[in-house]
Amino acid sequence: MKLKHNVIYYSDELNDEFAFDNIKPRKIGKNYIYVYNSLWKKFTRFFWYRMIALPIATLYLKIKWHHKIVNRKVINLAKGKSFFLYGNHTHNMCDALIPTFVSFPKSVFVIVHPNNISMPVLGTITPSLGAIPLPDDIDSTKNFLHCIETRVKQNCAIAIYPEAHIWPFYTKIRPFTSLSFRYPVQYEVPSFCFTNVYTKRKFSKTPKITTYVDGPFFADKNLSIKEQREDLRNKIFSAMTERAKLNNMEVIKYIKKESQK
Template identity: 60%
Template sequence: MDKVIYYSDELNDEFSEAKIEPRVIDGSYVYVYKSLWKKFTHFFWLRIVAHPIASCYLIFKYHHKFINKKVIKPYKKDAYFIYGNHTHNICDAFIPPKISGWTDAHVIVNPENVSIKGMGNVVESLGGVPLPSNKDAMKNFISCIETRVKEKKVIAIYPEAHIWPFYTKIRPFKDMSFRYPVEYNKPVFSYTNVYLKRKHGKTPTIHTYIDGPFFPDTTLSKPEARKKLRDQVYNQMVLRSKENTVEIIKYIKKEESHD
């Protein structure tokens, strides 16, 4: 461990090194393209470029492997939602497509991810779905989620919302993002990235634990079902986070940082 970060708000503090001015995602933003060119660029960037790079990066840099990925196999022909901890700016973009395999993974991202000049279209082609900035865009966003569910795609969500690099615990998160599996009655899986110490070098090994499925409880009201799903995912991620064996960055709450 050679770095310390002081935080004050587990729900809202952001520690991504990238400082990007977010674009406004309004009603004019097109979430679902139907043109053949857009479909080709999606295939090109995702299958020809991103998948090989992701595989090499994860394996050679982090000796990455999945644990318990078999639980997803029975649901590969249907839509499902995956929720992960947000602790790495690059790996968190690469891992969802590796989980979904040949099924497209559409990752819900902050507007900053599609705001980089020259890269916004690439992120979109890779499956990035930016959060809306206003009510007009929200209608299109919800329509996009519904479309992807009907197409039997995978929707990936980082409920912690903000990146805390190499954080080894699970931050509390709200249940709002669990409205989607409740609304469409689709299974949910959690994936928890943990960091393991190597015998040599400072770079950790990353293991991704996959757990589930968790199903919306149709006997409950939608808010209650949403909360239940959130708690199931959160508790499982907390359990898996105990597998971390190395702390690259130490996080200390400001009010606790006394001499």
């Protein structure tokens, strides 16, 4: 896997990672606290999320990327319930910010790789911004699942990147498993998807990012639990694939190794 002249050669759509951040992830064990109940932690969540992150993110997305959200009104169909958001994973910074605006004004939490809470300084802030790191063992998995349940009961939005690995500026939807679709099936809440699309701008080499929102999606209750997860996954994959056809700017070209000439 290498990057040269805006070309990335890959071999595995499911497992290759191109974050290029060189961060050593901390271990998420049984002592990692996912849910804080103190007034201080609630204040820091409000402070970093609403007072600091939102204004900065707004300026960054608008000025740098001319960001626009299309069809966000469908989120209102959740009618005050918790819901799950699924998006394509194509930008280190923007992927951390965009779910906030898709779900606004509902508070959103994002399931992330432990790298996101392992960065110097910023890693101590990202949990207050809503980062929920994936667990590393059985004990932390119990705490992780309790956190998901807690946020659902609090009627929060929970964002997931089912592709799991970052492929910067990738213009298609990579295959992903149905594993992360267990949550909306289990809690019987709606799911939505958002697809970030890169398009050309007249006077800039920087693409415009447009986020298309679709949903709500529900699994077919006539199916088994496993089949419901697959059904929901397929519906969302299909919607995202259709939206991805709107990309018209390829910042980085991805070439499968076996297809090199």
